[in-house]
Amino acid sequence: MQLFNLKDHTESASFTKAVLQGIGRGQGLFFPDRIEPFAEKEIEDLLALPLVPRSQRILRHLIGGDELSELEDIVADAFNFPAPLVKAEEDCWCLQLFRGPTLAFKDFGARFLARVLGAVRNGRHLTILTATSGDTGAAVAGAFHGQQGIDVVVMYPKGKITPLQEKLIATLGGNVHAIEVDSNFDQCQDLVKRAFDDQDFRERIGLNSANSINIARLLAQVTYYFEAVAQLPVERRGSVLFSVPCGNFGDITAGLIAKALGLKCRFAIACNVNDTVPRYLKSGKWDPHPTVQTLSNAMDISRPNNWPRTEALVRMEGWSLDDFACGSLTDDETEQSMREVYAKTGYITEPHAAIALAVLKASKKPGEAGIFLGTAHPAKFRGDVERILGTRLPLPMALQQVIGRECEKHEMKPDYEALKDYVLKTLRL
Numbered sequence: 001m002q003l004f005n006l007k008d009h010t011e012s013a014s015f016t017k018a019v020l021q022g023i024g025r026g027q028g029l030f031f032p033d034r035i036e037p038f039a040e041k042e043i044e045d046l047l048a049l050p051l052v053p054r055s056q057r058i059l060r061h062l063i064g065g066d067e068l069s070e071l072e073d074i075v076a077d078a079f080n081f082p083a084p085l086v087k088a089e090e091d092c093w094c095l096q097l098f099r100g101p102t103l104a105f106k107d108f109g110a111r112f113l114a115r116v117l118g119a120v121r122n123g124r125h126l127t128i129l130t131a132t133s134g135d136t137g138a139a140v141a142g143a144f145h146g147q148q149g150i151d152v153v154v155m156y157p158k159g160k161i162t163p164l165q166e167k168l169i170a171t172l173g174g175n176v177h178a179i180e181v182d183s184n185f186d187q188c189q190d191l192v193k194r195a196f197d198d199q200d201f202r203e204r205i206g207l208n209s210a211n212s213i214n215i216a217r218l219l220a221q222v223t224y225y226f227e228a229v230a231q232l233p234v235e236r237r238g239s240v241l242f243s244v245p246c247g248n249f250g251d252i253t254a255g256l257i258a259k260a261l262g263l264k265c266r267f268a269i270a271c272n273v274n275d276t277v278p279r280y281l282k283s284g285k286w287d288p289h290p291t292v293q294t295l296s297n298a299m300d301i302s303r304p305n306n307w308p309r310t311e312a313l314v315r316m317e318g319w320s321l322d323d324f325a326c327g328s329l330t331d332d333e334t335e336q337s338m339r340e341v342y343a344k345t346g347y348i349t350e351p352h353a354a355i356a357l358a359v360l361k362a363s364k365k366p367g368e369a370g371i372f373l374g375t376a377h378p379a380k381f382r383g384d385v386e387r388i389l390g391t392r393l394p395l396p397m398a399l400q401q402v403i404g405r406e407c408e409k410h411e412m413k414p415d416y417e418a419l420k421d422y423v424l425k426t427l428r429l
Helices: 015-021 038-048 051-063 071-078 105-122 135-143 163-170 185-197 200-206 215-230 251-260 274-284 306-316 331-345 351-363 377-387 416-427
Strands: 002-005 012-014 086-089 092-096 127-130 151-155 177-179 242-247 268-271 325-328 369-373 409-412
Touching: 012 015, 015 105, 015 215, 038 051, 038 215, 051 071, 051 135, 051 215, 051 251, 051 331, 086 200, 086 331, 086 351, 086 369, 092 215, 092 351, 105 135, 105 151, 127 135, 127 185, 127 416, 135 151, 135 177, 151 163, 151 416, 163 177, 163 377, 177 185, 177 251, 177 416, 185 200, 185 416, 200 215, 200 416, 215 242, 215 251, 215 325, 242 251, 242 351, 251 268, 251 306, 268 274, 331 351, 331 369, 331 377, 351 377, 409 416
Parallel strands: 092 369, 127 151, 151 177, 177 409, 242 268, 242 369, 268 325
Antiparallel strands: 002 012, 086 092
């Protein structure tokens, strides 16, 4: 697989090199300049397979036959949990991506990336530096915890992730180091970008990132769009609308790769009031506003890093940005969506999925099968869900195991030199 830096096309990399490097010169993202589609009969054959063998074939097709001989074993080990399609309302299904160990869709990408890096690091010490708006940090921490030769530093904005999300990040210890930054997600992400631009620091600590800027994370997520369609009745597979709750726009970019491979579908962009992209699609003006804290904290991102990949893929495939449906909800509208589906069918959503469901219902055409992505278990937002729906929500075992543990975290301002000092002292590098 040949990948190119979207900001500097003279820089190219193989898949494994791009995974190890994380990001290109000038903070450019790696992305292919062509995606070879499957033939229609190949799509039919893929949809007849179970999740793991189908995912092995999709990722081998994308990455190529001459790279990463361990790929098939990595996929089997990483994707060891289901992603069921559950009916929420008439013609509206939820793809439940929260059945993994940290109860979020990020388990797919984080576990795949951790195993790929373990296979290709060739004895070199690596430091994973990542920023999270909620679920990425927990998935990355869980995926890499205890892995030899790799340290993980997770930064999250103070007071802007849920207590249970924090527990999944800051109670592991060992090679996982939690930093609570007195800032928002965008500032945390800026610290990651500065570290990647600091060549001496980058080389000294073996810097890498597990955010969706890493191409391995992105490609892993392509597979569950096929899994969703495979669970639909055969007669409903020809016209599908995916509604994707969007924060950093990695998830919807992965879905667009699935479309480029030949999956028959279109997409709705679902945002909260941090609605830079929906406003851009309507006005043509890129105008990020200051990030606002909402109930759907993983979407509290005003400058989504993966949007350049989304636009690059749209241009590459000859699509139009006008093809996207889109919508954004306030917190009050999010609560209303949660209450409406619960009253109608008893289905329990959390804020991110509730936004996706509302945008799905507003965007779906007659005859389309509507699928919205359930990106996190409702219990991770237990306090808000119970308050909004007026019902008790039991905790899954993964959360029961951490709820009583004390968090161990380093607190800091969004200061790059302070970050460097902490990392070098803590990792003794």
